Amino acid sequence: MKTVYITRRERFNAAHKLHREDWSDEKNLEVFGKCSNKNWHGHNYTIYVTVKGTPSKETGFVMNLKILSRILKEEIIEPLDHKNMNLDVPFMKGVIPTTENLAIKIWETIEARVKDSGGELVKIRIEETENNFVEYFGGKEPF
Amino acid sequence: MKTVYITRRERFNAAHKLHREDWSDEKNLEVFGKCSNKNWHGHNYTIYVTVKGTPSKETGFVMNLKILSRILKEEIIEPLDHKNMNLDVPFMKGVIPTTENLAIKIWETIEARVKDSGGELVKIRIEETENNFVEYFGGKEPF
Amino acid sequence: MKTVYITRRERFNAAHKLHREDWSDEKNLEVFGKCSNKNWHGHNYTIYVTVKGTPSKETGFVMNLKILSRILKEEIIEPLDHKNMNLDVPFMKGVIPTTENLAIKIWETIEARVKDSGGELVKIRIEETENNFVEYFGGKEPF
Amino acid sequence: MKTVYITRRERFNAAHKLHREDWSDEKNLEVFGKCSNKNWHGHNYTIYVTVKGTPSKETGFVMNLKILSRILKEEIIEPLDHKNMNLDVPFMKGVIPTTENLAIKIWETIEARVKDSGGELVKIRIEETENNFVEYFGGKEPF
Amino acid sequence: MKTVYITRRERFNAAHKLHREDWSDEKNLEVFGKCSNKNWHGHNYTIYVTVKGTPSKETGFVMNLKILSRILKEEIIEPLDHKNMNLDVPFMKGVIPTTENLAIKIWETIEARVKDSGGELVKIRIEETENNFVEYFGGKEPF
């Protein structure tokens, strides 16, 4: 069985802030630094979604990337692109919008639909700036 | 006279929206598209500032990049990084925060101080996404 | 008058070969090297199209990038993406598909329509590989 | 034992199409989309080859990258660069040239020779566009 | 338990040479090639440090990146940036400064302090040029 991993990259631009209402401004600033700015800030996020499987003898595909891309556009890009993560995004309600939490929530949002399309979701990587990124394997710890 | 052009790159992350209060939501959407989202969105902005001059015989420098970088940090990065362009940035007050206007306003903000430090500002380039960028030469039209 | 330059990036993937029918295989190989391979090869091309103008007081835009992007998609990406430059692309008929000629032909294809949309085309840049790119200013020589 | 992973990047430009002769044009278009264009299209492929081992006490090397690079140039770049994957490449005969199949076939082509040179091949990554890439671990499933 | 992996990128510029005093110049050249140049050469090194953990319910962070970045600046960037790896860097004494050895030594230098700050170091990746990089998992072999 020749398992191959395929990855699709998508991008979105969003506003957010890291700020707890139940904390003082001082504590927010101390913990979250500049990310606690009350009037928001934003990023160009880049997301890589990886699916594994055996290439089909008929098509040579692990999964048709058109289908994976459509899932990502509908489930991730539509709700997040040019939006405010704290206010506008249903699956981020009640969660501090760190890149860590974003990765977990996106996984939960797309895992079943990827499976229904014949793929097995194995990794989500989100880059917030050129210096910081997060990887999530559905809770598994490959290393 | 051997004129050389030196460029310093800096980066900042900010929120903004393109939205006129005196327009209906429909018109804002029609003209500004997703950028008109009321709850803001944001970007990782990359800025390149170019100065020209003749390398000093003593140092080989057109201008000490430490000084240029300090000017950019104080005049651009401090006011813009992790801020909301529409609400938080003094030099963007009363201006629609397109990348075009941002480039013009940054030029006006730093030109004199660069000159006082012995440099001649000749170009500002701002990248908003990997697909869109703007260049401003102080109004000049080199091409 | 505050002239600003805006640039839109688009990408396409195409096959081509550099090969003259009226030359021997030896001469083709000598002049065009590996690019003369009879069965074609291909590239991920990246194109940057630059338009200049004065930002509108009403919108802050030199030109609405949605409109520029639509022109580029219809006039450049549709005819070239996943195509063979020597066989499939009407505006490349009768021309050796070097990056130089490609830039000139794309300029001729889009210049009028960009003008009709209120922009002034001033530069086309095409990257063929990470080591080679071409710039065309409509025949002008800015430097 | 301090196992370290070293990776060498190489690049090649090739033409291909995803097209089954035993399918109608409609079915090819439906499954393979624009990639089924009869007259080919092409890409700048980037390949990363990873070898693991313990750094030699004498040299500090897991494997001399000059040797790894020579293997890659002879076994991968020579047969693929500026070639047509469907027509010109012996080890791709009879296989639909998806990136998945390309990764598997390259693994089979170089694994033994890397081993003879003292390295252990553990991963091949191939980028077809900036949005799509494939990883192959010889059939293993690290995550 | 939702384990997430976070990565911080840092950069430094350093000189080095690969050269054994107990070997002849010929042998040094044969094994280390151009890297054996007696008068040194140098690189822009990029380092990615990955830590794993469960995002805190209170902050959404696996680990505060400000703290990780401070550790990296003090333990890696300060001793290495604008330095000579063979002569100036205490933790590289007595080791041939290959990228493999550099990764192992950096791991040993920062592992305990990362742990004291509540993180678990799991991966170091160092890029020496755009064509060569090394990954080290503390001796573990995830693939």
Next chain:
Amino acid sequence: MKTVYITRRERFNAAHKLHREDWSDEKNLEVFGKCSNKNWHGHNYTIYVTVKGTPSKETGFVMNLKILSRILKEEIIEPLDHKNMNLDVPFMKGVIPTTENLAIKIWETIEARVKDSGGELVKIRIEETENNFVEYFGGKEPF
């Protein structure tokens, strides 16, 4: 006359320091900062060389890039790659090896040979780090 600009990228890795023997260590540190480190440091330099001309009717080329690349390899990469700019490079003798001076000296080194090969050298761009680069137009001032 349809003038087109073609650019070839090359890369080299070199050591250098910015340090005047006739200055005290304090003054060197004050002016040149970390770059004055006595034991050298180094960079991955990227150089872009631009030539302008009219595409040949016979070949579609402004200039055969194989020829330009050979000139750059012999005149720039050979003398600089894996070398010490202060000690090993004939054309940098007696000059402080800033990126500004490097660009001027490379221009003087290759201009005539590019002309003899039928090209007209118009621009050299050298990137020292991802944050700093220099452009030189032979002393001309296009903007």
